Every structure is written in structure tokens, then in C-alpha cells.
Amino acid sequence: xxxxxxxxxxxxxxxxxxxxxxxxxxxxxxxxxxxxxxxxxxxxxxxxxxxxxxxxxxxxxxxxxxxxxxxxxxxxxxxxxxxxxxxxxxxxxxxxxxxxxxxxxxxxxxxxxxxxxxxxxxxxxxxxxxxxxxxxx
Numbered sequence: 162x163x164x165x166x167x168x169x170x171x172x173x174x175x176x177x178x179x180x181x182x183x184x185x186x187x188x189x190x191x192x193x194x195x196x197x198x199x200x201x202x203x204x205x206x207x208x209x210x211x212x213x214x215x216x217x218x219x220x221x222x223x224x225x226x227x228x229x230x231x232x233x234x235x236x237x238x239x240x241x242x243x244x245x246x247x248x249x250x251x252x253x254x255x256x257x258x259x260x261x262x263x264x265x266x267x268x269x270x271x272x273x274x275x276x277x278x279x280x281x282x283x284x285x286x287x288x289x290x291x292x293x294x295x296x297x298x
Contacts, residue, residue, distance in 0.1 A: 195265035197229035214254035223277040223291040226263035234265045240298040254288040256281035
């Protein structure tokens, strides 16, 4: 199984994702055999009343991070679709940048199960936890 480089991941993101996802200004910071780490800046466009990042942006970042963790686990950008996503919001997402760390928990022939932990720069203080499953097509 080949590894996906950061350059390949960034190229795939730039050429394959919807414009509204790209508008989140996602930066892919790390990709390993079974994980991906990304971040987005907190901006007025994604902050809700009170200055915290809205849940929709948090979930979009988590889903996007999982795509890259699944691809890294598969060794290439395979066709896939999200099947389930359970999000638990733990505290307000207030700060400069939101980080998502997606990790593969179990990978089967067609279904991949993972966790995404989201934080504002301190992993010990998560703002949300996502469990998700992705089907390989």
C-alpha cells in the first residue's frame, strides 16, 4: 500500500471538493497511514452569534478530515460516501483555529469506522467528538 503525501492530499482537495468546502480555508497539516489532521481559521463567515464557530462548519471539517484518513488508510483516493456521522458538541468552539484529527478505528472491505476529535489548539480540551462510518464504493 502506498502512502499519500501532503502534496497529493492538497492537490486532491483543490481539484475534487465543492467550492463551499474550499471556502472554509482548510489546511491539511498532517496525513499518516490511518489519520489526517486539518485546521480552519475562525472567521466571521463561519462564526455564529456569540463568536463561536457554527456546528455546520465543525461537521463539514470533520467529514472532510475523515475522507483523507480513509484515503490514507486505503493508500489512494478511492470512491467513498459517508454513511453515518454522530457528533457530540462538548464546548463552544471559540478561538483562532479549529483543528480536526481524524483517526481510523476499524477498516473492513467496504465499511470504514473512524473518530474525529476537534479542538481549538489544545487537544486536551475538545470542542466536539465525531464518530463516523464511510462506505467504500
